Amino acid sequence: MTTEHKSGGLKQDLIVYLxxxxxxxxxxxxxxxxxxxxQMFERMLAVALVEAGLALLFFMHLxxxxxxxxxxxxxxxVFVLLAMQYGWTDSNRMETGAPYSQTKTGVVPQ
Amino acid sequence: MxxxxxxxxxxxxxxxxxxxxxxxxxxxxxxxxxxIADTATFAACLVAYGFLRNxxxxxxxxxxxxxxxxxxxxxxxxxxxxxxxxxxxxxxGDKAAAFRWTMITAVAGILFALLHIREWLALIDEGMTMFHxxxxxxxxxxxxxxxxxxxxxxxxxxxxxLIAVGIRYKGGRYNADDLEVTGLYWHFVDLVWMxxxxxxxxxxxxx
Numbered sequence: 001m002t003t004e005h006k007s008g009g010l011k012q013d014l015i016v017y018l019x020x021x022x023x024x025x026x027x028x029x030x031x032x033x034x035x036x037x038x039q040m041f042e043r044m045l046a047v048a049l050v051e052a053g054l055a056l057l058f059f060m061h062l063x064x065x066x067x068x069x070x071x072x073x074x075x076x077x078v079f080v081l082l083a084m085q086y087g088w089t090d091s092n093r094m095e096t097g098a099p100y101s102q103t104k105t106g107v108v109p110q
Numbered sequence: 111m112x113x114x115x116x117x118x119x120x121x122x123x124x125x126x127x128x129x130x131x132x133x134x135x136x137x138x139x140x141x142x143x144x145x146i147a148d149t150a151t152f153a154a155c156l157v158a159y160g161f162l163r164n165x166x167x168x169x170x171x172x173x174x175x176x177x178x179x180x181x182x183x184x185x186x187x188x189x190x191x192x193x194x195x196x197x198x199x200x201x202x203g204d205k206a207a208a209f210r211w212t213m214i215t216a217v218a219g220i221l222f223a224l225l226h227i228r229e230w231l232a233l234i235d236e237g238m239t240m241f242h243x244x245x246x247x248x249x250x251x252x253x254x255x256x257x258x259x260x261x262x263x264x265x266x267x268x269x270x271x272l273i274a275v276g277i278r279y280k281g282g283r284y285n286a287d288d289l290e291v292t293g294l295y296w297h298f299v300d301l302v303w304m305x306x307x308x309x310x311x312x313x314x315x316x317x
Contacts, residue, residue, distance in 0.1 A: 010198065017191045024183050024304070028176055031312035044308035051304045059190055059297045066133040073146055080150045084157045 016058040023051045141291045145298045148264075152302050155260060156309055159253045163313075170245035171314045172233065179311045182225050183303065189218035190300045193272075193293045200279065200286035208289060212276035215296065219269040226262050230255075254310060261306055264299045271295065 030043045057063040062070050132139055163169050173179070196211030233254075240255060241248040275292045278284040 010195075013191065013194050013198075017187065020187050020190075021184070024187060024307070027308050027312060028180060031176070031308075031315055037313060041308075041313060044312060048304045048308055052301050055190070055297055055301045055304070059194060059300075060294055069132045069134060069142065072132070073142060077146055077149050081153055084153055 012058065016054055019054055020051055023047050023054075135287055135291075137287065137291050138294070141294050145294065148298065148302075152257075152260070152305070155253075155257050156305060159257055159309060162247075162249050162253055166247040166249060168246035169314070170243055170247065170250045172236070172238070172243070172245050172250075173311055173315050176311070176315065178225060178229050179307060182222055183307055185218050185222045185225070186300050186303050189215045189222070190297050192218065193296045197286070197290045197293045200289045205280060208286070209276050209280045212272055212279070212289065212292075216269050216272040216276065219265050219272065219296075223262060223265050223269070226258065226265075230258075257306060257310055261299070261302055264302070268292075268296050268299050 027044050027047050030040060030047070033040065033043075035043075062073070134142075192211050193215045196208050196215060199205075199211060200208035237244045238251050238254075240251045243251050271292050275284055275288055279286075279289055
């Protein structure tokens with residue numbers, strides 16, 4: 001027994017594949033731009049997110065599944081990633097931000 | 111027809127079975143849950159890597175050439191297309207084409223893994239270990255080998271799964287849905303690579 005879902009055909013697959021190749025190439029171009037690491041990271045992450053979106057929607061056919069699957073997967077994943085960002089920023093604050101960074105220079109905050 | 115098919119397909123042979131809320135086969139639902147969990151695993155690794163990189167004053171930039179990683183990216187992206195072609199052939203009932211595309215995908219996976227191992231060996235030759243390297247903080251080796259190793263493990267598992275499922279599909283024991291589920295996993299491995307390349311390689315090019 002097999003399941004059927006609507007699909008855009010071979011032409012759509014090829015277009016998405018070429019888009020992914022172009023986006024991957026764009027990441028390599030960004031790597032050689034004369035910009036600081038933060039800007040570079042932001043640009044590469046933006047391109048990677050677009051790539052991931054295309055792969056999810058068209059290669060993994062999330063677009064043609066029932067919307068509830070897409071929303072459940074999406075909301076849960078975004079929640080986990082955002083929760084990690086909380087830990088990430090907190091770790092950064094402990095490393096470089098107030099008030100703990102002052103202990104690095106030997107000054108204990110009162 | 112298995113019990114799982116009966117449960118997930120809704121209306122079968124006069125029996126009215128409630129349709130599951132997600133409307134997908136149990137095995138497809140299982141692979142989606144696995145993908146979500148694995149996303150969290152890889153995200154945790156990459157976030158930890160980003161924190162280590164940000165917190166280290168002397169983060170190594172050992173990559174002098176992008177040729178190898180560009181080739182690996184091209185191979186993995188192309189393997190996603192061949193996987194799609196395999197699933198499409200399976201859905202249309204063309205067993206021979208489906209098997210052929212699945213095996214081509216597996217070969218692409220093996221090529222990717224070989225290139226990856228070659229790169230590892232080159233770095234090890236230059237003196238990089240899990241905790242030491244000649245360029246900067248020793249943590250680079252641990253984080254690099256952990257992330258790329260986890261991805262390489264996924265690729266290896268994917269290749270084994272592709273070969274096993276492909277052979278069983280050809281033998282008539284598995285159907286197009288099994289190939290599609292394996293394909294979902296393979297696309298996920300490709301998707302993860304899209305984040306590993308910029309974070310681990312491109313941001314660390316020697317300039």
